[in-house]
Amino acid sequence: MSEATPILEARSLVKVLGGNRVLENVSLDIGRGRVKVLIGPSGAGKSTLLQCLNFLIPPDSGHILLEGREVEKTSKRELCSFRQQVGMIFQDFNLFDHLSALENVRVALMKVKGMPKLEATERAVAELKRVGLADKATLYPANLSGGQKQRVAIARALAMDPKVMLLDEPTSALDPELIGEVLAVIRDLAQGGMTMIMATHQISFSASLADEFIFMERGRVVEQGSPADLLGRGSGSRTQAFCSKISELTGESGEAGSECHP
């Protein structure tokens, strides 16, 4: 595999849901250590795209390649091994409600990777430590705050040693005062070299992080480019127009991330 081979590549993804073309021939690729951010209005297909990328929603047509090798979506075994290498973070966390934070991180290590319990526990503790939750290991999701839940979800994904992480609006379900702790973890990940594709409305945060913005609308990629290019004053881009609309709504002095100009 050459240095330039993208880690994850999607070619011409199409998805029709209930008669709507939710994804219209979408292609993208991402190289090692890169961060790409999906932005756009709701219903643009960002979430569908992310879920198609790991076949949680099977695309109607198109191809997905991991490190240059096409994923054979009809083979259950290959799908499982592919998904282990592609971590997914959901808007609504989806922690396993009957398991403690530690067990949430540990369960797939044991069931999927077949790791012995002791080793899996050690790994889970280390991952919880990495997201700053070592002291919450025994708590259940019902007793964690939204921000803590999302950090456990990130630890759970990281424990599988993913080659790329997909984040579907990781802070959208959080109270404003809890967003910062999750963004801090995501920033650490990016700085640690994790390859990430993230859908978000946290524009200024992601502008400081992303190598590329991908602006989607009605199932298509409308614009893509570096945040500086797309958001620059007078760039006249759709991205810029969209972002200034968000910042108008939330107020220029609003919470972190609502502002447009990096």
Added chain:
Amino acid sequence: MSLPYSEFFRAELGPGLLDGLWVSLLVIAPSALCGALIGLTAGVLRVYGPKPVRWLTECYVSLFRGTPLVVQVFFWYFALPYIKIGGFSIVLDPIPAAILSFALCSGAYQSEYIRGGLNAIKHGQIRAALALGMTTRQAVMSVVLPQAFRRALPGCGNEVIYLIKYSSLASIITVNELTGTATTIAKNSWRNIEVFCTLGVFYLLLVTVATWLLRLLEDSLSVPGFERPQS
């Protein structure tokens, strides 16, 4: 006039019903256990099984919820021996026939509670499990079912309580459990009212103990977010 009740109870009714109680437990315990297992399996297959299996389990549930239990008990005890396959036929003794009927009937009802529990679990739980690389089977077994079972437990317990009482139907295929013994004693002593009232108390005690055991089970499975509402 015959013996006073206390004498009658000490000498005849009490020891008789105690013997019957053991036989009842011998029928109830395996029926409840097998019924729960059948219910779990059928419930999961009804929701997550492949189409033909789903259809088969639906048929099983319709059949066993849709016919009177007496008919089912008679079938397994009286009719089964007449069904010959390749010259072989199965003849069941009364107790195994009773256990088989109760387990199958109970399982059909239990599967309904389990199905309800499974459907109550949000789809995001499965998606998260799949996203970690679990197979659908792993996701169902280690993520969805443990949660669904906790949600279904009060209903399942209810079914066990029913089972304790409909186990009295075993008496019609000559099993000398509580009700069978009581009927015999009543016939011989002509003291119907006292015998059947005492019988009622025995069932009440049995159900009370079962309720307490089910509470213990609920408590031992309780985790934050799945606890019994405290009043």
